[in-house]
Amino acid sequence: MKRLLCVFVWLGVLGCALDPVSGTPKLVFVSEQQEVEAGDQAAAELEALLGIVRDPGLDAYIGAVGQRLAAQAPSRSYSYRFRVIDDEVPNAFALPGGHVYVSRGLLTITNDEAELANVMAHEIAHVALRHQARRQARAVGMGILTLPGLLVGGLIPGRLGDIVSAPFAVAGMGAMASYSRDQEREADRVGQQLAADAGYDPAAMARFLVTMGRDSELAGKEQRELGFFAAHPATPSRIVDAIRASEKIEWTFRAGLTSSRLEFLFEFEGMLVGQNPADGIFRGQRFLHPDMRFTVAFPEQWKTFNSRRSVGALNEKGTAQLMLERAARGDDPREAATAFIQAAQQQVNLVVARIEARRINGLSALRAQAIADTQRGRLPLDLTWVELDGSIYLISGLVSDEYTDDDRALFDSVADSFRALTSKERESIRKTEIAVRLAEAGESLERFCSRTGNAWDVTRTAVANALESDATLTAGDVLKIAIERDYP
Template identity: 30%
Template sequence: MNRHTKPSKLVPVALLLATASVALAGCSYATSPATGRQFLSPVSEAQENQIGAEEHPKILAEFGGAYSEKPNLNAYVNQLGQTVAQNAERKDVQYTFTVLNTEEINAFALPGGYVYITRGLLTLANNEAEVAGVLGHEIGHVNARHTAERMGQAQQASILSTLGVAAATLLGGETGGQLASGVAQEGSAVYLGTHSQAQEFEADSLGVRYLSKASYDPQAMATFLESLNDETTLEAGLAGGSTEVDSFTQMKQSHPRTPDRVQKAIAEANVPVANPQINRDRFLQQIDGMLWGPDPRDGVVKGSAFIHPGLKFAFDAPKGMKLQNSPDAVMGQGNNAAMIFDLASPAPTGSLAQYISSQWQEGATISDVQSFQVNGMEAATGIAKGSINNTPVAIRMVAIRQSAKTVYRFLYATPPDSFNAADKSFLASAQSFREISAADAAGYTPKRIRVITVRAGDTVASLAQQMQVDDAPADWFRVLNRLGANAQLEAGQKVKIIVSGNGQLSALPDDRLAEEVAQAQP
C-alpha cells in the first residue's frame, strides 16, 4: 500500500469497464474488424476509445503505476508493441503500451488500444518473441473487439444494471464496499473479466498472424505458456500444494489457454516466417537490473506478515489468512474470514473511540467500543454486524494511531457463528501492529533480475547458489530460465539470477557482474 493513497474501492478491471461514464445505449449489431464476425454490443468504436482513456488512470492506480525505474524498458516494450500492432487490422486505434509495476504475472488490454504488461510477466519471459507474442494476443483482443462483445453479453444478461450492488455492502460505508469488492472478485467480476475460450483462441490466432508478419517466431507464444505453467506449479508447491485462484495464477485464470490450443492457432493462421526471430540476448539486456517480486517501497508480504520498510511498521495476519498487497490496502482471505488493512483518510483528530463509534462508518451501529494500547500507541475497537453478498457477517473494527496524522485501520469479517472462535485471532493480529527500526527496515532490500554469462564448469547447482530467494533456489533458477530437469548449461549462454541489493554493482554477490558491465562500457 502507498503512504498517501486515499482508501478507495479495490475495483477489478471488469468493474471499471462496466462503470465507465460512457452512456450505454441498447445493443446493436457490430462487426469485428479482424474477423468479420458479428455480435451485439452497446458501444461503438468511438465509445471504446473514450472508455480506454477514462479507465487508463484507474488501471495505473490499481496496479502500482507504470514501472518508471527503467525508462528504457518502457520505451523498449512500447516500440515492440507498436511494431506488432502495425500488422493489425484496425488503423483507427492509437496504441499505448505500459509496463505495470507489479509482481503479478499478467497482461490485459482496455478498449481503445491501452495494452498492459506487468514486470512480473517480463521476469518470466525469456526472449523478445515471447513478449511480442503476449502483446500480439492482447492486440488481438482489441482488434476483435472482445470487450465490446462481452459488454453486450453482460447487458443482455442484465448484469450491467446490477454491478453497482453486486458486491453488496458491509455496514453501508466505503470500507464495506471495499472489503466486499475484494471478497467478491471471484463472482460476477470473474465472469465479466474472463474471456471465453473461443475469444482466447481468436486472440491467439490474430496474435500469431501479427507476430508472424513482424517476423517473430510464433512458437514463442507456446513456450511462454510452458514457463507460466512451470511457475504456477512451483508457486503452488511452495504454498503447500494449493491450486486455488491466487495472485500468481491470475493470468492463467483470466486467459484460459493451453499450449495445444496455441499450436492449433499457429497451424490455422498458416503465416510462414522465413527467418523467425526470438532476440533473446536483446531482451535479457533490457530486463537486467529490473525489480523481481514486491517493491519494498509499497510493502512486503512475507508469509502471514506484512512489513512496510518505508513507513517502518509491520503486522501479522490471523493464522491461515493469505495476504495480498495493493496500492490502496492490504487484503486478506482464508479460514472463512476476510480482512482489510488501510490508512484512514483524513486522519481523525478526536479520540479513536469516538472515531470507531460514529465516524468510520456513519450511521452504522457499533457495539462494545473500547479504548486500549497497542505497543504504546492509542487504539480503539468495536464490533458491528453487516453482510457481504447477502451473507451475514460479524465485524471486528480496530483503529491505531501511529502519529498525529497517521491512523491505520483493521477490519475483520467472518460469519456470525464463527466470530467468537475467530475474534481472538483478529485481536491478536491487530495487536501485532508494531513499528520497526531503521536497521530492520534496511533489511528489506529489493530483489532484482541480473543477467550473467555462463562460464565453463558452471552448472545449474552452482549458479543456483547465487540465487538470493527464500526457497527452492535451484527450482527458481530452472523456471526463470526455462530449463528442464535434465537441461545442461553451455559456456557463453546468458541466464537470469535473482540478487538482493539496490542495483549497484557493489551490492551484488558475483564479481563477474562487475567484469561484464565493465567490458560493456564504451
C-alpha cells in the same frame, strides 16, 4: 417488450459491429467511443491500485514493440497504450479501448522478443476484436450485470463500500480482462497472425506457453488462480494448437528492436523480482512495511492480498475478511474514528454498539463494534484505529454471517499484532532484481548459480531461462538471474 426496450435504452447503444477479421457481424451494446471511456476509467483505477513500473527505458521498449504490433491490427478508433504493471505474478491483459498491460512477473519468464510480441499481440487481438463489448452483450442477455466485489461496492456507498470491496478489487480488474474459451482461441489465432505480420516468429507463442506452464507449476495453485495462467491455461492441447497454427502461417522475418538474447535481457536488467518492498512484503502471514515501519499478522490459512491502498486477508470460505489501511494523518485515533463514523452515517444506517480506548503494544488505539444496515442486509463491523508515527491506521474486520465471540477474539488478535517494525526487521528486508550473466564452458546450472551469487535456486533459474535443470552450459550462454540488494 417494454422491459426489453428499457434494457436497450439503459445500455445506450445496440448494434451489430462488423468483425474486421472474419467479416461477420458481431452483436455489441457499446460504441467504440464508450469502450475508450470505460477503458480509460478502468486503467486509471488499476494503475492506482497496482502501480506502474517507473522505468523510462523499459517503458519505451515495451511501447515500441506494442506499436509495431498495433500497426498490424484491424482498424479501430483506438490509440493503443502499453504499460508494465508492478506485479510479481506473470500476467498480461487488455482493457477496452486500447490499454494493454504486461506485468514485470511476465517479463521475468520471457526469453526473447518474439515471445513477448506474441503475448502482446494476443492482448491486442482481444481489444481489436472487441471481446469485452461482445462479452457484455452476452452477460446482459444472461442477466449478469457486474462482478461480486464491484456489486458490493455499488450497494454499499462511501468508505464502507471501499472496505467491503477491497479484496475483490484486483480480482475484479482481472475479471474485466477475462474472456470465453472461444474468444481465447480467436485471440490466439489472430494474435499469432499479428505477430507474424509484424515480422515475429509465431511459433514463439508455443515456447512461451511451455515456460509459463512450468513457472505456474513451480509457483503453485494461488498464482495459477491470479495470473496469466488463470485465463490462458498452458494446456498441452493449447500448446499443440499454437504449434500447428504457426506451421500454417506464412511470414517474413524482420529484425527485432533487440538484436540478440543478450540485448533483449539487458532491457530488464535491474527490474524488480518478487515482492516490492515499497508496498510492503509478506513473510508467511505476517506483513511488514519498511517505509511505514509497521507490521501486522493475519490469521493462518487465510488468503492474503496486498495493493497500494490496503493489505488484508480473506478466510477460506470468503465469509470473513480483514483489511488494514492508512486512514488519516494525525495522532488522535478518536478523532479519526469520529470522522469515519459520521461520514459512514451519512451513507448508511450505522449503529455503533461498543467503543473503547485502549493501548496496543504501547500505541494509542480505539476499538469499536458496529452494525451497518445495507442493501445486502446487516453487516457486522469490527473496527480498530491505531496511531503510529503521525498516521492513523484502520484495521477493519467484517463477516457476512452472524458476528460471534470467536470472530471477535480473532479480530482482536489481529489488531493486537499491530506494532512498530523493529530496526532488525527493517534491516532484514531486501529487494531482488534481475541481472544478466554469461556462462562458462561446461558448467552446470548449480555451478553457475553458485558462481554468480544467484538468489534463485537451480529449478527457478532453469524455468526462467527455458532450460532443463540438468543442462550443461556453453561459454557465452546468456542467462538472467536474481540478485539480492539492500533496500534503502
